[in-house]
Amino acid sequence: MKAVFINEHGGPDKLVHGDRPEPEVAPGEVMLRVRASALNHLDLGLRQGGSYRGSLPRILGCDVAGEIAAVSPDAHTSLKVGDRVILDNRVKCGTCESCRSGLDQYCTSQQRIGVDLDGGHAEYVTAPARNAYKIPDAMGFTEAAALPIVGHTAWHCLVTQAQIRPWDDVLIQAAGSGIGSMGIQIAKMMGARVITTAGSDWKLEKARELGADEAINYREITNFSQTIKDLTDGKGVDLVFDCVGADVWEQSLQCLKPGGRLVITGVTSGARATMDLSILQGRPLHLMGSGGRSQRTFADMMKVVHHGALHGIVGKVFPLEQVDEAHRTMEARDFFGKLVIES
Ligand SMILES: [Zn+2]
Known part of the structure; x- marks a missing residue:
């Protein structure tokens, strides 16, 4: 063959x-x-x-x-x-x-x-x-x-790991990636408010078509954590979903409100980052990895696919x-x- x-x-x-x-x-x-x-x-x-x-x-x-x-x-x-x-x-x-x-x-x-x-x-x-x-x-x-992989991964990270809630403000990095485009759909399906990032305006437009409430061009706004604060009345987001890694790590942490959750599933920009550990003293954060995914969550995701809510x-x-x-x-x-x- x-x-x-x-x-x-x-x-x-x-x-x-x-x-x-x-x-x-x-x-x-x-x-x-x-x-x-x-x-x-x-x-x-x-x-x-x-x-x-x-x-x-x-x-x-x-x-x-x-x-x-x-x-x-x-x-x-x-x-x-x-x-x-x-x-x-x-x-x-x-x-x-x-x-x-x-x-x-x-x-x-x-x-x-x-x-x-x-x-x-x-x-x-x-x-x-x-x-x-x-x-x-x-x-x-x-x-x-x-x-399969991006849907299952985004589902696992947002629903199983981070336990996304309808009242969450969620930052989804890299709207144009397979993971990001799934994350936007799942977060909106769960009723959350979605802020996302991409490196070109045409990708931001696509992200809005998928339901993103706010879209930030990270090439034009390098300090996007300040923009996130501006979009959340100075509070920061409840949840960050990241598949980018090193390039955005520090700013992703700065975007989180006290008690916020970050779940990471990819390091396409690099796997090594520095971190100011004192940030965890002032703002107790929950930092989560992705790891393996279960058959159960694949089956859950497929139900939603059959409902017509995930494409x-x-x-x-x-x-x-x-x-x-x-x-x-x-x-x-x-x-x-x-x-x-x-x-
Ligand atoms: Zn086994």
Whole structure:
């Protein structure tokens, strides 16, 4: 089958569009005829080989949407051939202490489709049946592929970790990122007031279309924490949702009111930052990480998708043979939402 994979780490030129063997359906699994698969920053790290230590070759693509093409006879599932689904790319063992106690987000031997297992930049991919979730009949595969990782991550961070409330003022960094565009939708769905940031006016306009109440151009306003204070009667926000990291860390802390919460899930601008620890004396803050996500929260998110309240935001679409071009586009960051590969 046609697939995009890496044999060695490096630049976008290391992405090979070629032939790989069709996967076989293992016990408990389903096979998908992939129709669309989205990019994540994770793909860039995997291609470059930084923290990745897995075996090669590896087919990339962590976010997958497609039709069920085969179901293992012993898979305990109601899914049938032809069903339209997306995949939760986190494959849990089901047997470790965390899994057995209902805390599968802490599974000690979880593997990720598209990282530790072959992914969706291909004609076919296999996954445990329990990782496949039906999508709404009216939703296209391209939109659906834009949902899983960023939707699940934003849901996990805002709803599970930070326990967002309708009366919260929320700052969502990087409106144009896949995570940010999901965060805006979820925060508005929960009734919060959303202030967001982006680096160009056209992205700010898109953010307002998604429901953001206030949008700040961080290239024009470098001291955005003061702007946040101005927008909140001098108080600051209750909650910051960040996927940017080092570049905004200090100002994000300054944006928080006493007792405020910050949840971080990405460090695309860098992972090292300095911090004035005395800030925690004057304003007791709750600083939270993201970490693993549970099957339960994926199922919760999918209910909202079926209610029609959460949509995949597609920035640009590429054919399978242009995954290298999609990686270059992701590095240039001049898009809003997700980059999706159609197979
Ligand atoms: Zn486990």
